[in-house]
Amino acid sequence: xxxxxxxxAYRSDAIPELSAGGHPxxxxxxxxxxxxxxxxxxxxxxxxxxxxxxxxxxESCDAEGGYPWGESVFGVSKGFLxxxxxxxYILYMTMAVGFFISLFPLFILxxxxxxxxxxxxxxxxxxxxxxIPYAIxxxxxxxxxxxxxxxxxxxxxxxxxxxxxxxxxxxxVRIKKGKAVFEAPFIEFDAYLVHxxxxxxxxxxxxxxxxxxxxxxxxxxGLLTDAMDQKEVYAYWEMIQxxxxxxxxxxxxxxxxxxxxxDPVTAExxxxxxxxxxxWRNISPESWRKHHEQTYRERLRATxxxxxxxxDAHIQGRGLPLPDQPQGAMLA
Numbered sequence: 537x538x539x540x541x542x543x544x545a546y547r548s549d550a551i552p553e554l555s556a557g558g559h560p561x562x563x564x565x566x567x568x569x570x571x572x573x574x575x576x577x578x579x580x581x582x583x584x585x586x587x588x589x590x591x592x593x594x595e596s597c598d599a600e601g602g603y604p605w606g607e608s609v610f611g612v613s614k615g616f617l618x619x620x621x622x623x624x625y626i627l628y629m630t631m632a633v634g635f636f637i638s639l640f641p642l643f644i645l646x647x648x649x650x651x652x653x654x655x656x657x658x659x660x661x662x663x664x665x666x667x668i669p670y671a672i673x674x675x676x677x678x679x680x681x682x683x684x685x686x687x688x689x690x691x692x693x694x695x696x697x698x699x700x701x702x703x704x705x706x707x708x709v710r711i712k713k714g715k716a717v718f719e720a721p722f723i724e725f726d727a728y729l730v731h732x733x734x735x736x737x738x739x740x741x742x743x744x745x746x747x748x749x750x751x752x753x754x755x756x757x758g759l760l761t762d763a764m765d766q767k768e769v770y771a772y773w774e775m776i777q778x779x780x781x782x783x784x785x786x787x788x789x790x791x792x793x794x795x796x797x798x799d800p801v802t803a804e805x806x807x808x809x810x811x812x813x814x815x816w817r818n819i820s821p822e823s824w825r826k827h828h829e830q831t832y833r834e835r836l837r838a839t840x841x842x843x844x845x846x847x848d849a850h851i852q853g854r855g856l857p858l859p860d861q862p863q864g865a866m867l868a
Contacts, residue, residue, distance in 0.1 A: 572774075578836070
């Protein structure tokens with residue numbers, strides 16, 4: 537088992553001493569999230585997408601080569617194609633919200649028609665009133681939902697060639713920069729809760745990994761993008777840490793379920809605990825919404841993510857400016 541994981545793999549129970557470094561300007565602008573042992577890695581707003589991904593592998597107990605998520609790699613999309621996928625997802629979600637908002641005026645109009653014009657002409661009037669708005673909502677909803685899936689399939693090979701992501705067995709983060717690739721240990725990155733205006737009076741929250749000893753950074757978009765609840769970003773960071781921590785099993789979330797057998801620590805854990813290999817894949821999106829979603833949302837709200845950082849005591853001069861010679865490696 538030990539041959540599978542490199543010496544550089546991250547182990548939360550064996551943290552080495554780390555060099556001084558940091559980004560005080562980032563600390564002032566955004567919240568730096570603590571490193572800790574995973575408490576709640578379930579991100580409710582991503583679960584339907586996760587369940588759909590896991591169910592792609594159906595009844596397979598020995599799936600291999602998962603992308604962008606598998607037992608050893610957590611891929612992070614970058615560039616135009618990633619941005620387009622994000623746009624299609626936002627379009628899909630916006631149209632869904634728009635549909636539910638439109639139900640109220642539709643209800644009022646139907647109720648009014650029942651008392652003032654309960655005829656076929658009245659029904660036709662309602663139809664023509666909502667014909668174009670609902671056509672736009674339908675095109676946006678289905679175009680966003682299935683256009684995103686189609687885009688992933690059409691550009692699968694191209695995106696898979698991008699090495700940007702987290703590598704569990706090596707304990708490394710790789711970030712493609714043009715034709716070169718920056719590589720550094722996962723433990724050399726700090727996580728930040730970054731916020732931006734939503735345009736509707738609220739804020740969007742995202743997870744950013746900032747290399748402590750250089751200016752390289754990785755936006756953890758893809759699975760969770762523009763969250764409205766900052767606790768979802770906390771849970772996302774917990775999931776990322778657990779994915780990279782080879783002292784314990786993979787996070788018990790749908791995207792890793794088809795590949796748990798391929799990670800030795802996880803396979804041993806599942807065998808010892810008797811975990812159902814189809815725990816998540818037996819749950820349909822409808823069942824998730826009806827029987828599980830509320831429970832996990834309440835659990836998320838009740839989780840205290842503000843724990844002591846297990847890394848701070850191992851970083852010399854935490855918060856000092858960048859070293860004169862930035863660390864990390866640029867690969868050809």
